[in-house]
Amino acid sequence: MKPRGWGFLCIVALFSLLGCHRAPTPQFHAQVNPEQLSDWGILHLDDGTLKLAEGVQAYQLPTPLFSDYAQKLRTVWLPPGEAARYSSTSVFEFPVGTVISKTFYYRRDASQGGRVQEAPALSAATLDLRAVRLIETRLLVLRPGGWVALPYVWNEAQTEARLTRAGATLDLIRVKADGGEVPFAYMVPDSNQCAGCHAPNIKAGALQPIGLKARHLPAEQLQAWSAAGVLRGLPAVTALPRTVDWTDESIELGVRARAYLDINCGHCHNRSGPADTSGLVLDASAVPDVSMGVCKPPVAAGQGTGNRRFGIVPGRPDESILLYRMESTDPGAMMPELGRHLAHDEGNALMRRWISALSGSCGNHRS
Amino acid sequence: MSPPECDRCAQVRTWQSVVVTFVAALALGACTPTPPAATTDLSYQSKLIEQLIDAKPGQVIEIPAGRHVFDRSLTLRTDDVTLRGAGMDKTVLTFAGQKSGAEGLLVNASGFTLENLAIEDTKGDAVKINEGERITLRSVRVEWTGGPKTTNGAYGLYPVRTRQVLIEDCVVRGASDAGIYVGQSTDIIVRRNRVEYNVAGIEIENSRRADVYDNEVARNTGGVLVFNMPNLPEAGAGTRVFNNRIYDNNTANFAAKGTAVASVPAGSGIVINANDQVEIFDNTLRDNATAHIIISSYFSTGYMNSYSVAPGFDPYPEAIHVHSNRYTGGGDSPDGLDLKALKLAMMGLSGRFPPVLWDGYADPKKLVNGRLPAERALCIRDAGAVLNADGPGNYRNPILDEKSFRCELPPLAAVAWDPAG
Numbered sequence: 001m002k003p004r005g006w007g008f009l010c011i012v013a014l015f016s017l018l019g020c021h022r023a024p025t026p027q028f029h030a031q032v033n034p035e036q037l038s039d040w041g042i043l044h045l046d047d048g049t050l051k052l053a054e055g056v057q058a059y060q061l062p063t064p065l066f067s068d069y070a071q072k073l074r075t076v077w078l079p080p081g082e083a084a085r086y087s088s089t090s091v092f093e094f095p096v097g098t099v100i101s102k103t104f105y106y107r108r109d110a111s112q113g114g115r116v117q118e119a120p121a122l123s124a125a126t127l128d129l130r131a132v133r134l135i136e137t138r139l140l141v142l143r144p145g146g147w148v149a150l151p152y153v154w155n156e157a158q159t160e161a162r163l164t165r166a167g168a169t170l171d172l173i174r175v176k177a178d179g180g181e182v183p184f185a186y187m188v189p190d191s192n193q194c195a196g197c198h199a200p201n202i203k204a205g206a207l208q209p210i211g212l213k214a215r216h217l218p219a220e221q222l223q224a225w226s227a228a229g230v231l232r233g234l235p236a237v238t239a240l241p242r243t244v245d246w247t248d249e250s251i252e253l254g255v256r257a258r259a260y261l262d263i264n265c266g267h268c269h270n271r272s273g274p275a276d277t278s279g280l281v282l283d284a285s286a287v288p289d290v291s292m293g294v295c296k297p298p299v300a301a302g303q304g305t306g307n308r309r310f311g312i313v314p315g316r317p318d319e320s321i322l323l324y325r326m327e328s329t330d331p332g333a334m335m336p337e338l339g340r341h342l343a344h345d346e347g348n349a350l351m352r353r354w355i356s357a358l359s360g361s362c363g364n365h366r367s
Numbered sequence: 368m369s370p371p372e373c374d375r376c377a378q379v380r381t382w383q384s385v386v387v388t389f390v391a392a393l394a395l396g397a398c399t400p401t402p403p404a405a406t407t408d409l410s411y412q413s414k415l416i417e418q419l420i421d422a423k424p425g426q427v428i429e430i431p432a433g434r435h436v437f438d439r440s441l442t443l444r445t446d447d448v449t450l451r452g453a454g455m456d457k458t459v460l461t462f463a464g465q466k467s468g469a470e471g472l473l474v475n476a477s478g479f480t481l482e483n484l485a486i487e488d489t490k491g492d493a494v495k496i497n498e499g500e501r502i503t504l505r506s507v508r509v510e511w512t513g514g515p516k517t518t519n520g521a522y523g524l525y526p527v528r529t530r531q532v533l534i535e536d537c538v539v540r541g542a543s544d545a546g547i548y549v550g551q552s553t554d555i556i557v558r559r560n561r562v563e564y565n566v567a568g569i570e571i572e573n574s575r576r577a578d579v580y581d582n583e584v585a586r587n588t589g590g591v592l593v594f595n596m597p598n599l600p601e602a603g604a605g606t607r608v609f610n611n612r613i614y615d616n617n618t619a620n621f622a623a624k625g626t627a628v629a630s631v632p633a634g635s636g637i638v639i640n641a642n643d644q645v646e647i648f649d650n651t652l653r654d655n656a657t658a659h660i661i662i663s664s665y666f667s668t669g670y671m672n673s674y675s676v677a678p679g680f681d682p683y684p685e686a687i688h689v690h691s692n693r694y695t696g697g698g699d700s701p702d703g704l705d706l707k708a709l710k711l712a713m714m715g716l717s718g719r720f721p722p723v724l725w726d727g728y729a730d731p732k733k734l735v736n737g738r739l740p741a742e743r744a745l746c747i748r749d750a751g752a753v754l755n756a757d758g759p760g761n762y763r764n765p766i767l768d769e770k771s772f773r774c775e776l777p778p779l780a781a782v783a784w785d786p787a788g
Contacts, residue, residue: 165416165417165420166412166413166416166417166420167416167439169438169439169466169467185438185466185467187439187466187467190416190420190439190442191420192416192419192420192442192443192444193440193442193468195442195444195475196442196473199475202475202497202498202528203498205444205475274475274497274498276528276600277497277527277528277550277551277599279598279599279600289677290598290674290675290676290677291598291677294674295672295674295675296598296675297596297597297598297625297627297668297670297675298625298626298627299550299596299598299599299627300521300522300525300527300544300548300550301521301623301625301626302491302492302520302521302522302543302544302622302623302626303517303518303519303520303521303543303544303622303623303626304491304521304623305623305624305625305626306623306625307623307624307625308624308625309624309625309670310625310675321625330490331440331465331466331467331468331469331490331491332469332489332490332491332518332520332521333491334469337468337469337491338467338468338469341466341467360674361674362672362674362675363672363673363674363675
């Protein structure tokens with residue numbers, strides 16, 4: 001990559017702020033962490049619209065991590081001429097210089113004052129800033145030494161996002177569909193906390209993307225990337241793992257529940273993850289026995305048990321610690337530990353239905 | 368050991384906890400120095416978080432004296448970093464207004480030292496070290512300042528999946544599970560700490576080779592716990608508990624139901640559950656109202672069934688060596704109806720349990736002529752008769768028995784790791 005002078009960057013930044021129509025070129029910064037998101041050239045503002053730079057690919061996950069009802073614009077950019085290598089089970093192997101971004105946003109509520117609403121799912125790879133409020137953009141950048149996580153927080157004027165390595169807490173109010181208001185503290189993680197989810201192997205500690213795995217991405221998306229030459233080694237469509245939309249009622253309840261647990265819990269609750277200390281496995285590899293929480297007494301849940309005795313009690317969601325911790329908003333009890341302050345009512349409803357439908361019992365126990 | 372609930376004992380328990388909480392509040396008020404003026408200024412938070420992000424191996428991060436306010440958890444991921452305050456009563460990190468994070472401080476690194484500071488009122492665990500070697504926690508005070516409450520964080524000092532752990536000269540008060548909890552770790556030294564008003568004072572769980580000595584363990588629900596839990600990759604063995612002062616551990620159990628410690632009766636000095644090769648000696652045990660030492664199997668937790676326990680788990684305590692301890696008082700007011708009834712039946716209204724209780728479970732597959740082989744035996748000396756509660760016989764035929772426990776086990780080796788080196 002040709003080095004470019006600071007002057008060039010400043011001009012690009014200036015143009016993007018002024019709403020210039022010339023799209024910037026994505027830049028990989030191998031060492032420095034630019035203070036402004038625009039310096040990466042991945043996203044740019046154009047006449048009140050957030051747009052992707054040339055070569056930046058947007059993608060969506062049919063079953064995403066819940067993040068306080070924020071919608072997410074996800075992108076990936078690979079250095080020109082480079083491609084990722086497909087894996088059937090792990091994160092795709094990306095070339096150094098890859099930049100992944102995730103922009104968290106809400107529908108802008110007319111009454112303002114920190115009021116936000118869940119935005120509709122992304123329909124195009126642009127965001128109309130008259131309709132949405134941008135909160136933060138998190139970058140995962142693959143440098144020669146490994147992936148690095150950088151959180152950027154958007155300003156009130158929505159003209160720039162600034163690097164906020166120490167994280168931030170924003171006081172927002174969720175306006176529900178029925179008009180009800182729920183105040184909450186939206187948390188932008190600090191750089192170290194990114195590893196709480198993005199270091200799925202606690203011993204190795206290395207950061208990784210989470211969503212860019214075959215089982216999380218629709219076949220059409222993978223085929224499009226393959227056709228565009230940015231993904232190599234894609235097998236025939238029949239050999240791809242099944243991707244599940246957790247809201248798709250035509251799919252079996254248990255399959256949807258497992259997909260939901262996989263993306264929301266599996267980054268820690270896998271066999272080598274930070275939550276391997278609990279003996280509770282919730283990723284795609286889990287088998288539905290005591291290791292997945294069925295009739296499992298907790299190891300170190302503390303007050304997170306909610307006075308319940310087992311992780312999952314078949315047929316009894318209100319006796320299941322799993323659901324208690326997913327419904328809780330107490331930082332000392334809730335799961336996941338980071339990244340949400342609101343309960344995910346729809347996700348929890350799915351869990352409740354799933355546990356209710358499980359057959360079996362945990363034997364006779366005094367409760 | 369969880370007693371059946373009834374309305375009356377619920378009432379009694381409530382009153383007990385009110386009294387205990389009140390007394391605890393007085394005691395805490397009396398011995399906690401007045402902290403510097405409270406502030407809600409979060410300016411130091413960002414600074415410390417950035418220092419933790421930028422930390423380089425070998426670095427010492429000094430946290431100045433004062434009361435520093437945090438509303439989110441701290442995370443460290445760099446090896447060989449020391450976090451040092453100006454003293455456990457001078458540098459106070461308060462998390463009373465914490466909005467996010469399951470810990471006060473979460474560490475995923477080796478060569479970590481935390482010393483000379485206090486961490487107060489975290490929503491979850493105060494200090495958790497998940498995976499690492501050479502971990503030192505020294506002169507750290509952890510406290511939930513409202514006294515014992517179920518809503519307090521679970522663990523005070525919590526290394527898990529660690530190797531070569533030293534916890535010394537620390538103070539932990541108010542943990543709703545264990546004050547000092549070392550889980551799934553190896554080569555552990557816990558010494559000269561003061562732990563009080565926690566559900567469990569010190570807990571060693573699924574860990575190998577631990578030395579717990581010279582600690583002051585008072586006014587918890589249970590003093591020192593040596594446990595093995597099922598459904599984990601490794602079982603623990605090889606813990607020595609010696610030279611500790613363990614007294615007045617009679618605080619009503621305030622753990623959330625469902626936790627392992629919720630089954631610990633108030634008034635327990637030392638409890639062994641399902642763990643092997645434990646040596647308890649030279650301790651001073653005083654006025655622990657249920658019993659000074661309880662040796663129990665996983666059956667007595669109330670969780671033992673084929674659904675809840677993965678195959679291969681050994682629920683029996685074996686190779687337990689209790690000797691040369693000093694016992695004073697205690698055993699006179701056991702917690703829970705089952706134990707109260709047992710005491711009345713065996714010792715009379717004004718009597719007291721002997722220093723050591725055993726739930727009576729031994730692995731039938733390992734018995735030879737009705738006894739455990741010598742290397743797996745329960746050997747109890749200098750404690751008079753042991754009360755065998757006859758758990759396997761539904762507690763119908765408890766007996767006082769000295770003879771069956773007359774044996775010797777070779778002393779366990781000291782933890783072969785010199786923290787000074």
